[in-house]
Amino acid sequence: MRYISTRGNEKELTAAGAIIAGIADDGGLFVPNHIPVLENNFIESLINLSYQNRAKKILAEFLTDYTEAEVSACVERAYGNQKFDIDLIAPVVNLSEDTNVLELWHGPTSAFKDMALQLLPQLMSTALKKTGEKAEIIILVATSGDTGKAALEGFKDVDQIRIMVFYPQEGVSQMQRLQMVSQKGNNVSVIAVHGNFDDAQTGVKNIFNDEEFNKNLNEAGFQLSSANSINWGRLVPQIVYYFSAYADLVKENKLKMGDKVNFVVPTGNFGNILAGYYAKQMGLPINKLICASNDNNVLYDFFKTGVYDKNRTLKLTTSPSMDILISSNLERLLFEISNRNTDIVNKLLSDLSDKGVYKISDDMEKNLASFYGEYSNEEEVKSTINNVFKNYNYLIDTHTAVAYNCYEKYKKETSDNTKTVIVSTASPFKFSEDVLKSIDCDFKDLDDFAIIDRLSSISKIDIPKPIKNLKNAEILHKDIYEKDELKLAIKKFLKV
Ligand SMILES: *Cc1c(COP(=O)(O)O)cnc(C)c1O
Numbered sequence: 001m002r003y004i005s006t007r008g009n010e011k012e013l014t015a016a017g018a019i020i021a022g023i024a025d026d027g028g029l030f031v032p033n034h035i036p037v038l039e040n041n042f043i044e045s046l047i048n049l050s051y052q053n054r055a056k057k058i059l060a061e062f063l064t065d066y067t068e069a070e071v072s073a074c075v076e077r078a079y080g081n082q083k084f085d086i087d088l089i090a091p092v093v094n095l096s097e098d099t100n101v102l103e104l105w106h107g108p109t110s111a112f113k114d115m116a117l118q119l120l121p122q123l124m125s126t127a128l129k130k131t132g133e134k135a136e137i138i139i140l141v142a143t144s145g146d147t148g149k150a151a152l153e154g155f156k157d158v159d160q161i162r163i164m165v166f167y168p169q170e171g172v173s174q175m176q177r178l179q180m181v182s183q184k185g186n187n188v189s190v191i192a193v194h195g196n197f198d199d200a201q202t203g204v205k206n207i208f209n210d211e212e213f214n215k216n217l218n219e220a221g222f223q224l225s226s227a228n229s230i231n232w233g234r235l236v237p238q239i240v241y242y243f244s245a246y247a248d249l250v251k252e253n254k255l256k257m258g259d260k261v262n263f264v265v266p267t268g269n270f271g272n273i274l275a276g277y278y279a280k281q282m283g284l285p286i287n288k289l290i291c292a293s294n295d296n297n298v299l300y301d302f303f304k305t306g307v308y309d310k311n312r313t314l315k316l317t318t319s320p321s322m323d324i325l326i327s328s329n330l331e332r333l334l335f336e337i338s339n340r341n342t343d344i345v346n347k348l349l350s351d352l353s354d355k356g357v358y359k360i361s362d363d364m365e366k367n368l369a370s371f372y373g374e375y376s377n378e379e380e381v382k383s384t385i386n387n388v389f390k391n392y393n394y395l396i397d398t399h400t401a402v403a404y405n406c407y408e409k410y411k412k413e414t415s416d417n418t419k420t421v422i423v424s425t426a427s428p429f430k431f432s433e434d435v436l437k438s439i440d441c442d443f444k445d446l447d448d449f450a451i452i453d454r455l456s457s458i459s460k461i462d463i464p465k466p467i468k469n470l471k472n473a474e475i476l477h478k479d480i481y482e483k484d485e486l487k488l489a490i491k492k493f494l495k496v
Contacts, residue, residue: 115241207224
């Protein structure tokens, strides 16, 4: 299998090449040159396998330049060694006759980014060895919160790669800061940047664009790269859990092989749900992919009208990982629904950058039949957390609540009673204050740890270890830099 750019002006690469490159030189995203269609008994063959072995089979379809042993070693390092707090890795919890929840937050940072960011570093490190790349890769991440920690956990102690995370001095929660500054690993650096997230992001962008600095680093044997969500190596791990959830439902007799299911996905950058779309194209019996948005409902409008319009103000919500106006991974969907017409993709994306808006053709809209767009407001999120807890004694976080509420609306509007899987993207303890406010009528302002303790005592759920352990975590990273001085931080870390 080869990888091509959604914008059509890039040579074909192997999976290893695409994972090292991250983004194509023409600005496009790498996509497989064809989507593998699975043999009839493929899904059946997954039923009695562990999550790891399911992952190996699915990844092998896309990473054809990796040997079986290489894929296997990557998967074991990502999902083995008790890095997840449950052997099933991504368990499906049955709430009612037709409603199931796929929990994607049992990894080291208690949120869904771990599913991909545990595997990407392994795929990248293996790619460097396979291609004979000698440079050491330096991953730079500007983070407003959760991605930084998930990237640190994924890249720590990985061969031939180092990681530097820059977080804004103002703009991450105390918990998020603690998670990052206590990060262990012999190849990690965590730096506070004076200012807000924009300052940190601008500082990092300027470094990527500084040709002279990059040239000097290259001569010293280093190559800068990023770990953001458009890398193919972050997308492909996400295809696995759609198959895994289906296999589990068949195994537990909740579904018969071949029955269709819906997935409801709380969506931001469109990576998670796009992986579901690929799974469907490969032959997984999916009825609808329900794209759940919060008040930033650009995608809801897109699925209703065929118009993508980012000209609106970003609203800050209690589901911050979905507060996004440009969903980068949608570019890959445009490529597929235009029947892989790169001229159309280029035209739409230049409309987006010139005018902030584009409209797809009627033919493209017809190809969106697998999707259903829905959104929820803040009041609905709050009452959903409360209702689900009361009715099922099951606690969901704010992002999962958006999905849950969107599913309730979908059912009302369509009367579809196909079995459904709600994709749960974060532990309720990760967004504990907003979750607690939703279920605790005596809510009082407490500090972060007190909130978590109270949430645990009301819900009778143990606090996840990664969160609990923060209380006594040793602070290992104390450096603070100005946004125009980040080069100094890099030089110091690399000793150049
Ligand atoms: C990143 C994230 C999302 C959004 O996923 P996309 O792949 O960007 O659509 C949803 N929920 C949580 C908790 C996340 O961290």
